[in-house]
Amino acid sequence: xxxxxxxxxxxxxxxxxxGVVVVTFLLTRALPGDPAAYFAGPAxxxxxxxxxxxxxxxxxxLGMQFLGYLRELARGDLGLSITTGQPVLSxxxxxxxxxxxxxxxxxxxxxxxxxxxxxxxxxxPNGWLDNLCRVIxxxxxxxxxxxxxxxxxxxxxxxxxxxxxxxxxxNAFAAPPPHVTGFFLIDSLLAGQGETFRSALAxxxxxALSLGIFAVAxxxxxxxxxxxxxxxxxxxxxxxxxxxxxxTVVIAYALRNALLPVVTxxxxxxxxxxxxxxxxxxxxxxxxxxxYAVEALIAxxxxxxxxxxxxxxxxxxxxNLAIDLLYRVIDPRMEVTA
Amino acid sequence: MTIDxxxxxxxxxxxxxxxxxxxxxxxxxxQSRRETLLMVSENPPNSTDIHGVGANRPAYEASxxxxxxxxxxxxxxxxxxxxxxxxxxxxxxxxxxWDLRPMSVTFKLRRDARFQDGTPVTAADVxxxxxxxxxxxxxxxxxxxxxxxxxxxxxxxVDDHTFRVDFLRRDKLTMxxxxxxxxxxxxxGLARRNAxxxxxxxxxxxxxxxxxxxxxxxxxxxxxxxxxxxxxxxxTQGPRPGLARVIWRIVPQSGNRRALLERxxxxxxxxxxxxxxxELQAARRLKVISTPVENALQYIGMNCERGPxxxxxxxxxxxxxxxxxxxxxQALHGQAIPxxxxxxxxxxxxxxxxxxxxxxLARARAxxxxxxxPNGLDTTLSFDLGLATVNEPISLAxxxxxxxxxxxxxxxxxxxxxxxxxxLKKEMPLITNTFGGWLNYPDYFxxxxxxxxxxxFNTMSYKNPQMDALIDRARFAEDRAEYEAAIKxxxxxxxxxxxxxxxxxxxxxxxxxxxxQGYRYWFHRQLDYRSLSKTA
Numbered sequence: 001x002x003x004x005x006x007x008x009x010x011x012x013x014x015x016x017x018x019g020v021v022v023v024t025f026l027l028t029r030a031l032p033g034d035p036a037a038y039f040a041g042p043a044x045x046x047x048x049x050x051x052x053x054x055x056x057x058x059x060x061x062l063g064m065q066f067l068g069y070l071r072e073l074a075r076g077d078l079g080l081s082i083t084t085g086q087p088v089l090s091x092x093x094x095x096x097x098x099x100x101x102x103x104x105x106x107x108x109x110x111x112x113x114x115x116x117x118x119x120x121x122x123x124x125p126n127g128w129l130d131n132l133c134r135v136i137x138x139x140x141x142x143x144x145x146x147x148x149x150x151x152x153x154x155x156x157x158x159x160x161x162x163x164x165x166x167x168x169x170x171n172a173f174a175a176p177p178p179h180v181t182g183f184f185l186i187d188s189l190l191a192g193q194g195e196t197f198r199s200a201l202a203x204x205x206x207x208a209l210s211l212g213i214f215a216v217a218x219x220x221x222x223x224x225x226x227x228x229x230x231x232x233x234x235x236x237x238x239x240x241x242x243x244x245x246x247x248t249v250v251i252a253y254a255l256r257n258a259l260l261p262v263v264t265x266x267x268x269x270x271x272x273x274x275x276x277x278x279x280x281x282x283x284x285x286x287x288x289x290x291x292y293a294v295e296a297l298i299a300x301x302x303x304x305x306x307x308x309x310x311x312x313x314x315x316x317x318x319x320n321l322a323i324d325l326l327y328r329v330i331d332p333r334m335e336v337t338a
Numbered sequence: 339m340t341i342d343x344x345x346x347x348x349x350x351x352x353x354x355x356x357x358x359x360x361x362x363x364x365x366x367x368x369q370s371r372r373e374t375l376l377m378v379s380e381n382p383p384n385s386t387d388i389h390g391v392g393a394n395r396p397a398y399e400a401s402x403x404x405x406x407x408x409x410x411x412x413x414x415x416x417x418x419x420x421x422x423x424x425x426x427x428x429x430x431x432x433x434x435x436w437d438l439r440p441m442s443v444t445f446k447l448r449r450d451a452r453f454q455d456g457t458p459v460t461a462a463d464v465x466x467x468x469x470x471x472x473x474x475x476x477x478x479x480x481x482x483x484x485x486x487x488x489x490x491x492x493x494x495x496v497d498d499h500t501f502r503v504d505f506l507r508r509d510k511l512t513m514x515x516x517x518x519x520x521x522x523x524x525x526x527g528l529a530r531r532n533a534x535x536x537x538x539x540x541x542x543x544x545x546x547x548x549x550x551x552x553x554x555x556x557x558x559x560x561x562x563x564x565x566x567x568x569x570x571x572x573x574t575q576g577p578r579p580g581l582a583r584v585i586w587r588i589v590p591q592s593g594n595r596r597a598l599l600e601r602x603x604x605x606x607x608x609x610x611x612x613x614x615x616x617e618l619q620a621a622r623r624l625k626v627i628s629t630p631v632e633n634a635l636q637y638i639g640m641n642c643e644r645g646p647x648x649x650x651x652x653x654x655x656x657x658x659x660x661x662x663x664x665x666x667x668q669a670l671h672g673q674a675i676p677x678x679x680x681x682x683x684x685x686x687x688x689x690x691x692x693x694x695x696x697x698x699l700a701r702a703r704a705x706x707x708x709x710x711x712p713n714g715l716d717t718t719l720s721f722d723l724g725l726a727t728v729n730e731p732i733s734l735a736x737x738x739x740x741x742x743x744x745x746x747x748x749x750x751x752x753x754x755x756x757x758x759x760x761x762l763k764k765e766m767p768l769i770t771n772t773f774g775g776w777l778n779y780p781d782y783f784x785x786x787x788x789x790x791x792x793x794x795f796n797t798m799s800y801k802n803p804q805m806d807a808l809i810d811r812a813r814f815a816e817d818r819a820e821y822e823a824a825i826k827x828x829x830x831x832x833x834x835x836x837x838x839x840x841x842x843x844x845x846x847x848x849x850x851x852x853x854x855q856g857y858r859y860w861f862h863r864q865l866d867y868r869s870l871s872k873t874a
Contacts, residue, residue, distance in 0.1 A: 037759035038392070046762060051475055052391065082392050084561035085384045085545045091561065150593065158597045165603040166594050168563060172376050172585050172603075175558075285589045287563045295562070298724075298754060 006321065013317040020313035021073070025066055027309075028302045035082070035300040069306075078310070079303030083296055088307040092289060096311065097182025098169060099281070099288030103273045105185075105208040110215035111266060117216070118223025118262075119255060122231060133224065137217035146279035149210035153283070156206060164202045168285040174199045207284040211277050215269045222265045226258040259330055267323035271316050372872055373582035375854070377865065378589040378598055380609040382562045387544040388519055389471055389478040398519050399864035403567060403584075405522035405550030406575050408433040408445055408464065408501075409513070413858060413869075420627050421858040421869070425778045428513060431575050432459055432523055432551065433501075440508065447499040450574050453525040453551045461501035466526035468493045468503075470539045478520045484777070485515025508814070511777055518776050519862050525549035553579050553868045563588055567867060580856065580871025599624055599849055605872070606850040606857075606865070611727050612673040615847045625852050628845045629859040630675050633783050634774025635690050636728070638736065638839040643799035645767035646717055650835060651709035652745075656768075657695045657839045658702035659739045665841060669731035674842040684829040687822035689780035693840050694833055702743045714744025720766045724754025732770050732841070764792075764799045771797060772844060776861050780825045781812035788832060800837035 036053035053059045057068065072079060078088035121133040143151075156163040164171055169184055177187040177196050184200035230236065231254055239249045278290035289308055296304035383396035386404055390397070412427030430436075433445040451459040469490045471478045482488065486509040494502040505512060515521070524544070532543035548556050553576065554567040567584040587604075589595050596614050598604035600623065610618070619626045640647035640656065647653050662678045680692040706714065719737060721729035730751075737747045747768065752760050760766060773795050775782045786793050789809050790801040805828055812824035832838075846863050856869040 034756060034759040037756075037762060038754075048476055048480070049759075049762065055391065083384055084382070085390070086561050094560075095562075150591075153594060153597065158601065161601065165598050165601065166591075167378075167587055167589065167598070167603075172564075172587055173371070173374075282590045283594070285563075285587070285591070285594070287560070291590065292562065300756075 002325070005325075009321050009324070010317075013321075016317060017310075017313055020310060021070075024306045024309040025069060028305050029062065029065075031297070031300055035302065038300055078307040081296060081301055081304040083299045083301045083304070084292075088303045091292060091304065092307055092311055094182075095287055095289045095292050098286060099274060099277065099290060101183045101185065102204060102207055102211065102280070102286060102288060103270065103277060105204055106211035106215065106273060106277075107266065107270050109208055109212035110219055110269065113212070114216045114219025115223050115255075115262065118220040119227055119250065121220070121224045122227030123250065125228065130224075133220050137220050140213050140215075140217035143213075144279070145210055145214045145277070146283050148213050149207065149280050149283040152206050152210055163206050164199070166206070166284045167203070168287055169200060169203055170196070171199050171203065207280050207286055210283075211273060211280050215273060218265055218269060219262065223258065223262050226261045227254060230254045230258045256330070260327065263323060263326055263330060267319055271319055274312070274315065370582065373580075375581050375584045375605050375867070375870060375872065376587065376603070377584065377606040378587050378595045378604045379607060380588070380590060380592065380595070382588045383565060383586075384561070385545045386548040386556060386559070387541070388522060389474050389539075390541060390545050391474075391476060393477070395864065398862055400548075400556075400565060401522060401550075402519050402860075402862065402864055403554045403867045404548040404552040404556060405524070406432045406451070406459075406552050407517060407519075407521055407523065408447075409436075409517040411514075411517050416629060416859070418627075420629065421856070422629065423858060423860050425514060425632075425861070428517060431517075432464075438513070441505045442502055443505075443513070444496065444500060444502045447501060448575065449499060451551055452572060453528070453549065454555055454570055454572075455525065455528060455549070457525060457527060459523060459551050460498045461495040462498075463526040464501045464523050465493045465495050466529070467524040468521060470524070471520055474539055474541065481518060481520045481776075482515070484782075485509060485512045487512065487515060487521075510813075511779070511782065514777055519864075522550060525551070551575070554584065557583070576868060579868045581867055584867045596849075599851075602851065605854055606848065608846070608848050608863075608865070610847065610849060612669075612671045612847075615673055615849065616671040618849050623852075624849050625854065626847065626849045627857055627859075628673065628847050630843050631774055631846050631863065632778045632861055633689065633776075633780075634772065634844055635677060636674075636732075636770065636772040636841045636844055638841065639769045639771055639797045640837060640839075641764070641767045641798055642801070642835075642837050644765070646711070646715050647767055649709045651705050652711070653836045655702045655705035655709065655743060656740065656745070657693070657836050658698045658705065659736075659743050659745070660695070660839060660841065661697055661735050661739050662695070662841070663697070664735055665732055668735065669728055670842065673845050673847060675845070677840040677842050682833065684826045684833070687780065687825040687829075689783060689825070689829070690840065690843050691829065695836075695839065697739070699739065699742055706744050711744065714746060716746045716748070717767050718750045719747040719768045719770070720750040720752055720760065721770050722754060722757040723751045724757065725772070726751070728844075729770055736770070758794075761797055762794055764797065766797075769797060770841075773797075774844075778861065780829075781809055784809045784828055784832075785813060788828070788837070798837040800835070802831065802835060805831050805835075 036049050036056060036058055057065065076089065081088050081091055084091055117133045117136065121130040124130060153166050157166060170176060174196055177184060177191045177193055180187045180190050185197060185204070188196035188200055236249060236254055239253050277288065278294050280286065281288045281291040289311065293305055293308035379396065381394065381396055383394065383400045385393040385397040386400045387393060388398055388401035408431060409428050410431040412424040412429050413421050414424040416422040432447055432451055434448045435446050437444045447459060447461060453459060472482050472488060472490060473479070486506050487503070488506060492504045492506065494504060496502055528549045529540040529544055532547070533540040546559065553570055553573045555570050557568040558564070558566040565586045569579055569582050589598065592610055592614065595604070595607045596610055599607055615626055618624050638656065638660065640653050642648055662676065666672060666674065666676055677690055677692045679696050680694050682694040684691060719733055721733050733749050737749060740747050773787055775786060786795040788796060788800055788805055790803065790806045792799060792801065808824045808828040812821055812828070815821040815824060846859065848857065850857065853873050855871050855873060858866055858869045860866055
């Protein structure tokens with residue numbers, strides 16, 4: 001049953017992905033820059049630019065270029081990035097775990113903080129905690145993530161010296177752990193490298209925090225609202241009347257029932273963070289796919305931009321599927337249909 | 339729901355505290371830290387092959403340190419007592435000695451020189467490398483051509499350790515052009531084994547697999563993030579380098595680069611905004627070295643072929659409307675050499691030299707009227723958004739003054755990716771831009787920037803047969819007096835016709851820890867690791 005649902009959902013996603021392919025192809029072609037002139041170098045003559053254009057295959061008609069692109073895509077070839085000089089596929093494979101690790105940790109932090117704050121605020125509406133929750137939520141939304149990032153670096157690295165230098169995933173003198181999952185925190189533990197694990201954890205804390213703060217707000221607000229509704233419903237009153245402890249009532253009865261909208265929000269927040277952590281990646285020199293795509297965009301380097309959008313499209317489809325399936329786990333009454 | 343939320347929170351907090359308290363370096367690493375340089379920059383290298391399509395400036399630096407060339411330049415002290423490469427002295431690198439004849443030069447190669455894989459460096463390798471440079475097109479071929487190195491037949495293998503270059507014409511730039519970053523010597527055997535039928539010059543393989551004999555080996559390259567170099571202990575082409583390792587990390591945010599330097603975590607960085615350099619210089623905790631970029635100028639260019647600025651009076655008006663002094667203070671924070679306010683006639687044959695212009699709005703206004711625009715005119719002023727830190731304040735200040743003399747400009751910010759294409763079209767009426775030549779000769783600068791051959795750097799499409807004749811005379815003049823007269827001649831025309839208005843000569847700034855010794859300015863503006871060392 002579950003497998004059939006997954007298969008049907010994946011089949012339904014195919015037209016979406018096809019649309020993504022066409023739109024990214026057209027959009028990158030509509031960009032103002034001229035990759036041939038950019039890569040021909042500062043001293044290029046007109047002929048040199050035309051020569052590069054032919055080398056890049058950009059002198060062919062748009063239709064021919066698209067057919068060539070589809071042919072390569074079918075072979076799993078996303079093309080070559082001229083900015084990094086590497087195949088786009090290997091670039092994305094190398095960078096996606098960095099973004100995913102950062103985003104997941106940020107989401108974990110945001111979920112823990114957001115759900116706790118939301119629950120506590122709902123228990124005492126308009127109490128000091130509720131007001132604190134409101135302030136944090138407002139601040140989190142109005143401070144841009146890169147600003148929070150710069151502020152944290154300034155305080156914890158520059159002034160206090162507690163945090164390590166914002167130099168990416170590891171300090172400059174540590175070598176990456178052997179590749180298993182691509183998540184440095186996990187790989188270093190698997191390899192038993194305590195030193196590397198500490199370095200990776202120290203490096204990821206500030207960026208994850210700056211990214212997470214941004215996401216605390218929606219999660220806390222939704223949790224609070226949903227908890228408030230649940231707390232005033234009949235079955236909670238019944239549970240209380242039966243003399244269950246406050247803890248059991250809140251966590252086992254109320255929270256579980258209030259979680260459904262929170263999970264939806266988590267899914268949205270996750271997909272949003274994955275794409276929007278570009279600035280955090282820039283600020284912390286984090287080698288993720290967001291900064292990769294932006295650098296490629298600046299250089300009018302088509303292939304990485306296309307590869308990035310494709311990857312994101314694919315991830316969103318998978319994510320939505322995962323959330324739908326999670327609904328069923330949380331609330332078996334939910335029907336998951338294609 | 340069996341996870342205890344508080345336990346989880348406590349656990350994360352404890353792990354976090356442990357990580358924050360961890361020392362940044364292991365004690366065992368402290369010794370090697372003294373032999374390791376950590377430099378941070380904004381843009382990553384995209385190749386280790388300087389001949390590659392689209393190889394960027396950082397890639398030149400990688401190539402410079404991974405490969406050797408036949409010749410290199412000597413070193414002298416500049417006026418501040420800092421090391422500065424010396425374009426008048428050529429020194430041996432892979433060549434031990436050479437015999438320069440009127441129409442050829444013969445090099446004797448070092449017999450002890452080896453590539454990093456252990457194979458000896460032979461004349462066949464040099465020929466293959468030079469053949470490659472003149473064949474692959476684009477930038478390397480263009481740069482070789484600047485020294486009249488154009489055809490494969492010019493490069494002759496005499497025997498294993500003797501190599502000859504035949505000249506097409508007598509050109510004083512041929513020898514210095516053999517010491518610029520382009521003519522590297524590649525391990526031809528190794529490269530050929532990794533070439534394919536479609537790719538006979540191994541362009542794909544050499545992009546990420548250096549095959550040189552240089553003082554540094556490539557230890558690790560994570561594209562877009564870091565490049566790590568290790569000293570090649572078998573290198574004999576010069577004195578043994580002081581640094582055992584160089585770690586080059588990409589830090590895109592300039593504020594963070596500054597913080598890293600100030601906290602002592604990074605050792606050296608070039609890429610900081612002028613204001614940061616000014617403040618670091620004043621604070622004196624770090625060593626800041628400023629060197630004027632040789633043969634380079636930031637300028638205002640005016641299109642002489644189409645649009646309103648075909649009118650020379652209007653161009654002169656703009657030259658008198660530029661707020662020169664204000665630009666130096668507000669856009670550059672004093673980090674450049676002013677290039678204005680000289681007497682009208684050039685007194686020396688030096689280049690760059692200050693223009694005769696100063697800000698004089700009353701005369702400028704009169705010239706606009708004389709030019710036939712009593713009601714003023716509308717036009718656009720374009721600049722490269724990629725260099726907005728400097729270009730934007732210049733453009734805003736200029737636009738303000740131009741409005742005061744009746745020239746109303748719309749500012750057109752061109753994205754970096756598109757700037758070169760726009761330059762090639764030569765349609766923009768008014769731009770601010772910068773141009774510098776690797777080889778430090780006035781005639782070289784003028785050949786690219788003012789000559790009627792109309793190279794891309796002649797962004798104004800300026801054409802004047804008188805100017806061309808003087809430039810050509812200077813390029814091939816053998817007599818010193820004739821050479822200097824020609825230079826003064828074309829500089830005077832440049833001031834009279836004023837197709838471009840010089841603003842300032844930019845500085846190359848670098849900030850480093852006090853412990854770093856041996857920094858040397860190079861015309862290619864990249865870092866040479868070989869001369870650097872660290873005191874404890």
